[in-house]
Amino acid sequence: MGSAKWHAIMISLPHQGHINPFVHLALKLASKGFTVTFVHLESVHYKLGREADPFSEARRSGLDIRYATIGDGLPLEFDRDLHFEEHWRVMMRDFPARVDEFVGKAMRSDPDWEYLLVTDTFYPWPAVVAPKYNLVNVSFWTQTALTFALPYHWHLLQLNGHFPCKDKMEEEIDYIPGVESINTKDVMSYLKESGVSSIVTKAMAAAFDAVKSADFILHNTMHELEPQTLSALHKYQPNYAVGPLNFSKNLHHSAVSNSLWSEADCTDWLRSKPPASVLYVSFGSFIHTTKQVMEELAHGLLLSGVDFVWVIRPGILSSGDADALPEGFGDEIKGKGLVVPWCNQIRVLSNPAVGGFLTHCGWNSTLESMWCGVPMICYPIAYDQTANRKLVIEKWKFGVNLCDGERLDRAEIAEKIKGFMSGASLEKLRQEATKLKAAMEKALEFDGSSERNFDRFVEDLKAKIVDVKSRVAREIR
Template sequence: MGERQRKLHGIMICVPYQGHLNPFVDLALKLASNGIVITFVHLEFLHRKLCQTHHANKTDVDLFSEARELGLDIRFTTMTDPFPLEFDRDANFNEYWETMVRDFPPLVNEFVGKILASDRDNMLHFLVADTVYTWPAAVARKYNLVNVSLWTQSALVYCLGYHWDLLQQNGHFPCNDEVDEEIKYIPGIESINTKDLIAYLRQSQCESVISRASRLQFEQGKMADFVLQNTVEELEPRALSALNNYLPNYAIGPLNFSQDLPTNTVTTSLWSKSDCTNWLGSKPPGSVLYVSFGSFVHTNMQVLEELAYGLLLSQVNFVWVIRQGILGDGATSVLSAEFQDAVKERGLIIGWCDQVETLSNPAVGGFLTHSGWNSTLESMWCGVPMICYPIGFDQPCSSKLVVSDWKIGVHLCEGGTLHRENVAHKIQSFMNGGDLERLKQNAERVRKIMKNAVETDGSSKTNFDRFLKDLEAKIRAQN
């Protein structure tokens, strides 16, 4: 087979959480839509969870069977992690990631080697791995693979992680939890308050497994051949421009709204969805506050109670997603029957839903969010202003972008403990106050920027096409 006829083959391995799985699947579909062969690797426990949710416990389900019927060459396989299927990875988060950092890389190494050895078509292989992993550079180097890193958070967070050494030199890693000052020396970041830093840069978390793994991941990430950013060039121009000085960096987001993406071909939700359409249809336009803390973060009963009674006191209509496991202890009944009776006319409490479908509903006028990056992008795409209550990880940075940079949201509280009266006041003023019109105008402006980015001549589409060209040139030169 001639060199030009050899097909490109991407081996894709993502971090096993909803917020990482969604953009990874979208990227797989985009790559395959451009003629690239994809092997999508799922961890077995995550695949079993998806099967239990959607396929009545069948475990031989191929997530990409519909995509292949559309002519896309996506192979699907699973691999093990270091734990048995029954191990509760969410409830034992620290133990899980301590072991993943130590024991998962040899498993990946062996697995990738088997995939390459089984190639009968003499394809040109490359690796697409989540930036959060600490092993891609070593695996890519061992097998002479071009190393593509997909970053599923904001470019602002990538800038902070990339310049970990600068933060350390200036005394901001570890950052004292009580310090309140502006940081103005990070390339690509005009100014950021210490209160808005990634949670794992703080003194209280600097010895956590996530803090240690994150430092390692950014060091390894500097060895990537390409970094794909699930953001939009026009929304984070300074950060992306600065990063371009250090590595081949492509803003191709929001991935799940790409125009060339085949729709409804892969089921990725880890929970069964409730349909809110009829309930929302009974409410006036813009009158409903959608409340969700996303797919992963845990909180405590005190926060949920203050939020619950804040919603009750506010008299605002709301849809509240309380997923199973949000307290981190397996509890399934979170809110009292008394509370649910008190709000049954104007409050809908569900376990999960199609978030984009809900945010797109005309009845929804705002989103009280934990500021996860996927949730933030989806709210922006739908033009819905946000009340931000970041809980951890990268969420303070996303909240900072929403409130300070783009001015499409407000903070639920400025740190400290939640109080129901303050929650009620914030919700009332947000949904009914004079600032809402300004927030809506700004949200509509941001929505148009995002829509334009994925159009044929938009920045994200142009950047993705440039990435494909650069990727092919790099792979063929390397082989």
């Protein structure tokens, strides 16, 4: 077994919030002696830069990570973010056959390797491709264990009349194993009535049906954050909390290029600001919003009088309009605000000048805020973000809610920001964030829970590969 050649084919979802942890999982597996073929969609490679190989530096350090691309059947210039539904209809229809072809060709080109498949849980096709090629099937969930457990028990939600949840209904869901009571208003958008016909709900239903055939499920969280949920899930299938992988020790973080946009450097501007005085504002890499939301938020920031860095990525408006801000906003914020199209979020959050984070509550952003000990103002927009807000505010207690209701009001925003950045409550929130940061650092130590779980996963994975190989050999005989 010691001389076996393990080769993981890894395929992430083509979105920044999934790519980041997947890249670090690839580094982690390679650091344990696995050969990795990391597969990007051609459209992602195109965004990174046509000559880009995100692992070239990691290879120079001795890690065996190969890089490949697969097309999704759409032209490179097609705007996949703006036309999300159309993109995912094509992905559901055409991508599985492309992956099947890629995997078959890879295995035929070098049959001496012991291959396995490591894919995003959002993909339903591994349940078909893995058994076809006798591959061990590893599913990687890049979000919280809570947002895995709810759709994992889809049948219980249906049985209790909570799938789909009526949009305005507020009832407690208290029957999901390992999950504390959660109100229907806090569940993910694709479980609600307004989202039931979307391609996301269709894809999720197929994916969570398929994941029940996975050999292993990895979670980009740590046991200390969601112990009951993770323990309950482990009773059904082998589940391992191995995160947050983005911060794993002794990996070549600086050697990996995985940002889909050019990053502005905010360091000089932040250097001119007092400690903990700046509010960092970002809605992440994928979510779209409306002109009304952006205008109310812009005026709210101005009225608050708080210094801020605001990330407004290209294409953030659901309408496709290029101009997201009120006319003259740039002139009004001189000295008080800095608006950038993208930045290195960890670098900004870890700057001493930053005191808070107004965020959509995406899981990567939540982990990064936690890692830097920065309290959050939560403004979830879609998908898993309302459930993440519940965890941040009620369970982990290092954030506050921006507003209630669907429409933002500039005066309400200003009061919330002023109270958050200057009130005595900020210190309490900061203390809770600091505790979480310490717990995260401990989990990632060599004897920490996430490191132990990853080592256990690797041992179990190798044993499973040997079992599959033996079974196949018996079947051939």
